Amino acid sequence: MNLETSQAVFKFNINYNIFNEGTLALPIDLPGFVFRKARLAVTLLVEILANCVEQSKNKVQSGVEPVCLIDFWMQQLLKEIQESGSESHEVPHSSNIEIGGHLFDFLFAAQDASTSSLLWAVTLLAQNPDVLSKVRQEVSQIWSLDSGKLITAENLREMKYTEAVAREVMRYRAPATLVPHLAGEDFQLTESYTIPKGTMVFPSVFESAFQGFTEPERFDPDRNILGSVPVYKRNFLVFGADPHQCVGQRYALNHLVLFIAVFTSLLDFKRHRTDGCDDIVYVPTICPKDDCLVYLSKR
Structure with missing residues (x-):
């Protein structure tokens, strides 16, 4: 999953547990409530996964062979961007943060x-x-x-x-x-x-x-x-x-x-x-x- 450091893994585990607790809590979106903590945890989780996406894109662009699902996904995405002649930011659904959000959905499901x-x-x-x-x-x-x-x-x-x-x-x-x-x-x-x-x-x-x-x-x-x-x-x-x-x-x-x-x-x-x-x-x-x-x- 490209979570290279133990610190990132630890941070991911902590926030994922907070998210899980939030799914069982009353949806009260106020400071101090479990639901608010869970919502903020999701933001951090998506950011971590977006960083994974960025690392994967860089690896694929440097010619390293894909080794995981994200790598294969990014390889195909970068190929489509290149063939379209567009800049990466112009292609819908290709930003690191949006892909990170999709990865979070996949992980949870x-x-x-x-x-x-x-x-x-x-x-x-x-x-x-x-x-x-x-x-x-x-x-x-x-x-x-x-x-x-x-x-x-x-x-x-x-x-x-x-x-x-x-x-x-x-x-x-x-x-x-x-x-x-x-x-x-x-x-x-x-x-x-x-x-x-x-x-x-x-x-x-x-x-x-x-x-x-x-x-x-x-x-x-x-x-x-x-x-x-x-x-x-x-x-x-x-x-x-x-x-x-x-x-x-x-x-x-x-x-x-x-x-x-x-x-x-x-x-x-x-x-x-x-x-x-x-x-x-x-x-x-x-x-x-x-x-x-x-x-x-x-x-």
Whole structure:
């Protein structure tokens, strides 16, 4: 990530923790309140990431080969700027600070949400040994460590049941339970109530996932296999919908499918169960109360 110095890393960690605390606080934007501290922390985080962008641009311009996602991004950006014949400041969305803001969004979405899904995947597989057995059977027919080969994108596409498990993990325990939206116009929600234009609305992604499904409280990957049961896409809002659909949807699903395939193939695991270990905690995405403590052993 080009955070070259330990001081920068320390500063980033401190401010990211402050930001996380702010997502759980009341939105009171006044001095001394957690929300204000979080908002200021975001500014510092974006500045640190903007510095990473600047370093990456300089490295790419000097002819050093790209080694990370930012480098490849900057390489393509600088190529487009050069081909356009424009100055870098004239090209939209190319400033260091704006790219730093996008990187912050990527980090928050990728780190917190993905971590939540990984924890719940292990938790739910431990609770459902029949599902775990089916996953292992499917993966073993497509890939094995002994093959000496990496899992390819084609392999992932063949893991239909494992993907169904990944989708059910996200439905059953949606990482981001609330996604704020601003009403762009008056919206009639019910016969008796219309949401006024300009209202901040917090639809519950979590609750919607338990509506419109047969036995929604049951963890059932089969519901996500096309042709087996009706799939209620309008209630599966983990990644949003229509123009607001998450651009990282396919990446997130592939990441979770890959994790499940590798984790279940290489390791045996047993949950360290305690009272309330499966309770939901908000950090700000949701995780098991015990952070999913498991005993691991090589298969």
